[in-house]
Amino acid sequence: MAKLIDGRVIAEKVYVDLRREIAELKEKDVTPGLAVVLVGDDPASRAYVRSKDKMCRELGLHSLKLELPASTTQTELLNRVEELNADSAIHGILVQSPPPAHIDETAIVRALDPRKDVDGFHPENVARLVLDDPCGFVPCTPLGVQRLLIESKININGAHVVVLGRSMIVGKPLALLLMQKNEKANATVTVVHSRSRDLADITRSADIIIAAIGRAGFVKADHVREGAIVVDVGINRVEDAASQRGYRLAGDVAFDEVSKKASAITPVPGGVGPMTIAMLMSNTVKAARQALGKAT
Numbered sequence: 001m002a003k004l005i006d007g008r009v010i011a012e013k014v015y016v017d018l019r020r021e022i023a024e025l026k027e028k029d030v031t032p033g034l035a036v037v038l039v040g041d042d043p044a045s046r047a048y049v050r051s052k053d054k055m056c057r058e059l060g061l062h063s064l065k066l067e068l069p070a071s072t073t074q075t076e077l078l079n080r081v082e083e084l085n086a087d088s089a090i091h092g093i094l095v096q097s098p099p100p101a102h103i104d105e106t107a108i109v110r111a112l113d114p115r116k117d118v119d120g121f122h123p124e125n126v127a128r129l130v131l132d133d134p135c136g137f138v139p140c141t142p143l144g145v146q147r148l149l150i151e152s153k154i155n156i157n158g159a160h161v162v163v164l165g166r167s168m169i170v171g172k173p174l175a176l177l178l179m180q181k182n183e184k185a186n187a188t189v190t191v192v193h194s195r196s197r198d199l200a201d202i203t204r205s206a207d208i209i210i211a212a213i214g215r216a217g218f219v220k221a222d223h224v225r226e227g228a229i230v231v232d233v234g235i236n237r238v239e240d241a242a243s244q245r246g247y248r249l250a251g252d253v254a255f256d257e258v259s260k261k262a263s264a265i266t267p268v269p270g271g272v273g274p275m276t277i278a279m280l281m282s283n284t285v286k287a288a289r290q291a292l293g294k295a296t
């Protein structure tokens with residue numbers, strides 16, 4: 001039976017470090033500030049935005065929650081981003097994805113001041129990740145996965161990591177992060193996706209499997225080598241008449257069968273999810289620290 005990797009416990013360790021850093025910044029009269037912008041009323045997005053705002057408050061960060069109607073135009077949204085770019089009390093800006101269909105998300109991301117882009121989606125930050133430049137911002141979920149592995153004492157150096165999924169938010173940046181030339185990475189990374197041939201043959205050669213394809217229960221025991229580490233990034237809503245909400249959350253991994261074969265595994269919920277928000281807080285503190293460094 002696999003050892004359970006508890007993301008909530010590891011996130012708490014991250015917060016211990018962060019609280020110390022935040023106290024140091026406050027001694028210099030800086031309160032890190034995060035603006036979270038939500039356009040429209042998608043229920044899942046609303047829930048994410050609420051939990052980000054709550055965590056800011058718990059840590060004593062300045063939190064600005066902008067909830068804009070679904071009818072907000074591209075120009076209106078760009079104007080709000082410009083205001084936030086110019087606001088010296090705000091160090092990090094996050095525009096919750098996905099926005100309504102009439103919004104050009106790429107243009108919004110490019111309008112962000114890259115120094116405030118705590119999501120790490122701006123092309124300048126993508127470039128910094130490719131270039132191994134530690135001043136850039138790395139997307140929160142990949143950072144959270146890396147931290148989860150490190151804190152769990154799982155060896156990434158030289159390991160074969162197979163990432164399932166090639167999204168801009170998780171798969172692609174995660175592959176870049178884990179292949180970087182440094183002690184927190186140095187992995188041999190393979191990325192597989194919906195069009196990959198012989199996918200199970202590839203995942204079976206992995207020391208570490210990271211599932212981020214957005215399909216509930218996709219990774220089965222047959223995909224996994226005995227003793228492999230399995231990290232589940234998936235958060236899928238599946239219908240469940242027995243649940244009060246009418247749905248339950250399911251990962252990309254068929255947990256019951258895979259946990260009998262893996263040596264360690266993350267649960268959903270309570271695995272990668274809490275780490276993602278911890279890394280958002282960490283990126284916001286980093287943005288405030290870097291802004292202070294530039295100001296002095």
Ligand code: GUN
Pocket residue numbers: 094095096097098119140141169
């Ligand atoms: N929607 C789902 N995940 C994310 C994320 O990491 N950042 C933003 N902005 N939106 C998301």
